[in-house]
Amino acid sequence: MTIGRDIFDTDGRAALPPHCVAWAPRANAAPRMTTDASVHRGGKRSLRIEAAGDSPTFGQWRITTGQLPRSTHIRVVVFAQGRGVDVIDEAVTVQLAWLDEKGEDAAKQWYGRVRWQHVPCAGVEGDWRRYECVVERPAGATRLRIDLGLHARRGCVWFDDLTVTPADTPSARPVMIAAAGMACPHIEPLEAADFWVQQVDGLDAAADLVVLPEYCPGAPVYQHPDRLEQVAATVPGPATDRLAAVAARRRCHIVYNLIERDGGALFNTSVLLDRAGHIIGRYRKVHLAIFESWAGITARDALPVFDTDFGRIGMAICWDNQFPETFASLARHGAEVAALSTAAHVWPQRSTVRARGNAQGIQDAHRQGP
Numbered sequence: 448m449t450i451g452r453d454i455f456d457t458d459g460r461a462a463l464p465p466h467c468v469a470w471a472p473r474a475n476a477a478p479r480m481t482t483d484a485s486v487h488r489g490g491k492r493s494l495r496i497e498a499a500g501d502s503p504t505f506g507q508w509r510i511t512t513g514q515l516p517r518s519t520h521i522r523v524v525v526f527a528q529g530r531g532v533d534v535i536d537e538a539v540t541v542q543l544a545w546l547d548e549k550g551e552d553a554a555k556q557w558y559g560r561v562r563w564q565h566v567p568c569a570g571v572e573g574d575w576r577r578y579e580c581v582v583e584r585p586a587g588a589t590r591l592r593i594d595l596g597l598h599a600r601r602g603c604v605w606f607d608d609l610t611v612t613p614a615d616t617p618s619a620r621p622v623m624i625a626a627a628g629m630a631c632p633h634i635e636p637l638e639a640a641d642f643w644v645q646q647v648d649g650l651d652a653a654a655d656l657v658v659l660p661e662y663c664p665g666a667p668v669y670q671h672p673d674r675l676e677q678v679a680a681t682v683p684g685p686a687t688d689r690l691a692a693v694a695a696r697r698r699c700h701i702v703y704n705l706i707e708r709d710g711g712a713l714f715n716t717s718v719l720l721d722r723a724g725h726i727i728g729r730y731r732k733v734h735l736a737i738f739e740s741w742a743g744i745t746a747r748d749a750l751p752v753f754d755t756d757f758g759r760i761g762m763a764i765c766w767d768n769q770f771p772e773t774f775a776s777l778a779r780h781g782a783e784v785a786a787l788s789t790a791a792h793v794w795p796q797r798s799t800v801r802a803r804g805n806a807q808g809i810q811d812a813h814r815q816g817p
Contacts, residue, residue: 524608
């Protein structure tokens with residue numbers, strides 16, 4: 448059902464219906480929230496949130512559906528356009544809250560302490576970003592509240608074309624993931640690549656995804672900062688070519704971590720190879736450990752996600768796991784699985800917390816054995 452007809456397809460001067468309300472946690476932190484007839488996708492107006500500009504503000508348009516369709520799964524789609532927002536992926540939020548017949552939280556027994564769900568950005572259509580997901584309705588939930596928010600110091604966002612419709616029950620997608628728990632004894636990049644080729648070839652079962660540890664060439668930065676030039680390799684290059692061959696031979700995806708040389712810069716990089724041996728993803732570590740900065744590794748500022756034939760995945764590297772926003776950002780972009788390559792396997796419970804908090808699978812590979 449298109450629950451927004453009386454919101455978006457109505458003359459811009461008309462009052463909003465009672466099931467669409469502006470909300471902010473505190474009056475002195477509330478943004479300006481209005482309808483806007485000058486910006487819209489196809490109707491007559493949109494819902495606008497504009498940051499106040501003096502200090503960070505947070506507010507939401509909260510839209511509550513009527514009785515939900517009788518289906519176990521629901522598809523939610525809404526479009527948003529931002530202008531002047533520093534980091535739109537962090538500032539703009541689309542969240543879901545399930546309500547029972549009394550209008551109370553119906554998901555507390557279903558999602559534990561996490562009583563809302565993020566709707567990720569699923570694509571871009573012109574100037575508009577499409578937020579979309581299919582979610583399972585909890586037992587007892589009869590209505591759904593969609594919270595369209597902005598948390599920013601500057602800029603504004605417009606929301607339009609909200610739809611909530613029945614969805615087919617998603618089919619099961621069994622995925623076999625293999626993860627390494629060992630260190631490579633070789634430092635030279637091609638010798639290290641050959642070592643990991645042998646490990647992948649030695650798998651006794653077919654895998655959809657193989658996750659290898661941080662520093663696949665066996666010279667961790669914190670042990671051998673003087674050997675960075677010796678272990679660094681280009682991407683693509685001879686080392687990734689050898690992993691590409693085994694990925695194609697074993698018909699699996701591989702996450703391979705190495706010190707990447709790009710011009711005069713060095714990066715701690717994870718590469719994603721597909722079943723044909725093509726490089727379909729590259730992630731350069733965002734959160735460097737201090738000794739990596741001392742050694743001259745360059746940090747990056749993006750957490751990309753990549754589509755595979757079994758789902759959307761993201762990658763993270765070791766110290767990234769110290770920061771909750773790493774996996775929250777991947778989840779907001781639709782990552783169902785996060786491949787974590789790490790050197791030390793000292794905080795396995797942290798990965799569990801990240802996975803539970805973001806409703807995603809996290810598979811870590813490390814250098815320290817089972």
